[in-house]
Amino acid sequence: MSTAMNDVMIEAEGLTKSYGKPGARVRVLDGVDLRVARAGIHALLGPNGAGKTTTVRILATLITADSGTALVAGHDVVTDRRRVRRAISLTGQFAAVDETLTGEENLRMMARLSGLSRARARERAEELLLRFGLGDAARRQARTYSGGMRRRLDLAAGLVGSPEPGVFFLDEPTTGLDPRSRRELWQVVRDLAGRGAAVLLTTQYLEEADRLADRITVLDKGAIVAEGTPETLKSRVSGHRLDLVLSTDEAYLRLAARAVHHSPETRTLGIPTDGTAAHARALLDEIDPHRTDVDRFSVHGATLDDVFLALTTATTEAPAHV
Known part of the structure; x- marks a missing residue:
């Protein structure tokens, strides 16, 4: 390397x-x-x-x-x-x-364990408490902090002795x-x-x-x-998605293999599209030429959910009532 x-x-x-x-x-x-x-x-x-x-x-x-x-x-x-x-x-x-311990005591303890002097430990604790928006809670026990405040204190503690x-x-x-x-x-x-x-x-x-x-x-x-980048990954599974709500379990199973999004509970499948009206119409005509299989549809931009489902291992499930 x-x-x-x-x-x-x-x-x-x-x-x-x-x-x-x-x-x-x-x-x-x-x-x-x-x-x-x-x-x-x-x-x-x-x-x-x-x-x-x-x-x-x-x-x-x-x-x-x-x-x-x-x-x-x-x-x-x-x-x-x-x-x-x-x-x-x-x-x-x-x-x-x-x-x-209080928020201040937690940070001063970590600073001392990191080798800082008492005076420098006090200064460093004050700096980080203010930086992470904990100045007003500095002398409160950490048990009284919200989950987000404890998380911020945890991150501040990680910075105490690190360059x-x-x-x-x-x-x-x-x-x-x-x-x-x-x-x-x-x-x-x-x-x-x-x-x-x-x-x-x-x-x-x-x-x-x-x-x-x-x-x-x-x-x-x-x-x-x-x-x-997030945008690059989204483009890999198509920039947009045509979500179809299928009328029958048979239609859902027939189309599941070409979908990048599956919701068996609602018989919803997401099919890649370029987002244009022309492409959406063409897909609907191809998928449901007799106009009996699709109850509803919508078009929206691809999300990281689509990327995750398309690129990671998953079992394509049939609807629970199949």
């Missing part, structure tokens, strides 16, 4: 990882390549078990890959773990703060948050990237990746199946 360039903060090649006993090992990563730029947000998408968290844990030096190489902030994740850990912040699905802008690993950071708290955290993440940080985000929320990410990597069964 070449030395990471100044604008590349994460560079991984050929990462593999398997778990299990000899003779019954399951490969969860199968040759993953990844590059994450400075001052950007890169999202990892994929179904449960696709390898997203395993990738993050390898890059954050929590586990070791079976093969492959990776540099984070220019440091090898195997031979230079200490420097990697000084350059990164890792936030998991649950905020890692002491709820019996900025650094690298942020956010592993499903908005799990369990209400919509308002999610949006507040999104702004914090944007601010981190705006200050020059490289952010690697895993999420189950496709809207989150669409709103935040500059680039997206789609994982399925431990392998990369697509990578690009």
Whole structure:
């Protein structure tokens, strides 16, 4: 692997990882390549078990890959773990703060553990509390914080002793948050990237990746199946989609194979289209020449849901009553 360039903060090649006993090992990563730029947000998408968290844990030096190489902030994740850990912040699905301490006490404790003097720890805590919108709650116990506030405190704690802008690993950071708290955290993440940080985000929320990410990597069964900007990925599954509500189960099953979106409960299928009226009419004439199979239809722009469903492994389901 070449030395990471100044604008590349994460560079991984050929990462593999398997778990299990000899003779019954399951490969969860199968040759993953990844590059994450400075001052950007890169999202990892994929179904449960696709390898997203395993990738993050390898890059954050929590586990070791079976093969492959990776540099984070220019440091090898195997031979230079200490420097990697000084350059990164890792936030998991649950905020890692002491709820019996105040917000200020949490940050001062983390600063002291990072080697800062008492005076500098106090200054750093004050800086971060103000920056993350927690100044008014600084002397309240963390147990009184909302979920979004605890998340912001968790992110602030990760910055206490790390040189900025650094690298942020956010592993499903908005799990369990209400919509308002999610949006507040999104702004914090944007601010981190705006200050020059490289952010690697895993999420189950496709809207989150669409709103935040500059680039997206789609994982399925431990392998990369697509990578690009959100708009590029949407164009891969067609710029628009013709949603059809079918009148019978037989019509649904007959057309399911050509659809990029399936909703068996409502007998709805999404068919790629270029979005023009002419193409929509032509598709309807082709699909339902006798005008008996389609009850209703609508045309809308492709979403990351379409990308996710089209590019990752899924079983095409028949309606529940078939």
